[in-house]
Amino acid sequence: MIRVQSDAFDPGEEISHLARAGDTGAIATFVGLVRDEGGTLFALTLEHYPGMTERALSVLEAEARGRWSLSDVRIVHRVGRMMPGEIIVFVGVAARHRVEAFAACEFLIDRLKTDAPFWKFEEGNEGGRWVDAHQTDDARADRWRR
Template sequence: MQRIRVQHDLFDSAEEQKILSRDKPRVGAVVTFVGLMRDFNEGAEVVAMTLEHYPGMTEKALGAIAEEAAQRWDLEDISILHRVGELRPQDPIVFVGVSSRHRGEAFRACEFLIDSLKTRAPFWKKEQTSEGERWVDARVTDDAAARRWAE
């Protein structure tokens, strides 16, 4: 099962985690990741960030990433939630969660999902800093993290 959502609203990560194993007695592991907005980036204080996406295209890309994870590992459930709109420091941005029978597969799949999402999902970020607005470029470290899954 896959749940892919792109939304403006805040999500409840505890509830999202419960959904991954609810009524699934075969589940032996649930691994989740919650990404938060930081207040500092590239040498400047960040007071807000606006996340934009292309509706339909973004969900399709996230679904393809989830499908690839499901093909690589034996998973019971996958959940990807990503927020868009204006966010403030410490706001949750993304929730990625997987459930499986075994912890090793759950850990690897969750890490693969977030690494892939950071480089393959069409999101655009504009930060509002103390020095003005700026678009955020992809990070070299994100590209390196995603490349290791191709090996």
């Protein structure tokens, strides 16, 4: 299940859905927050291409399901203007075993950071700026590519 939305959401509800998946023995999750960058960030605005973003996330979900035996996958990503401390992304997977759950969750967040069309604009003490991709994100995603 994939959702891209502007509204806040409850990660606990997402975990509850994952727990209902049949034959689940493990759930691994990642919850990303808007960082305050040492008190210098006022807001983060995330933009995306509707439809294209969901398709890109669906491709990643399908790849994860092809690599690991997963009972369920949930990806929720917010867009729009958010404040420091707000939840921006949830990635959760349910599997029979923890090794598959951990690997699939890590794969999904690593690849999401580089392969999903999102653009970040930060507002801070020194005005606003678009955030460039980080080389460390590229390196983490590259290790999953075949």
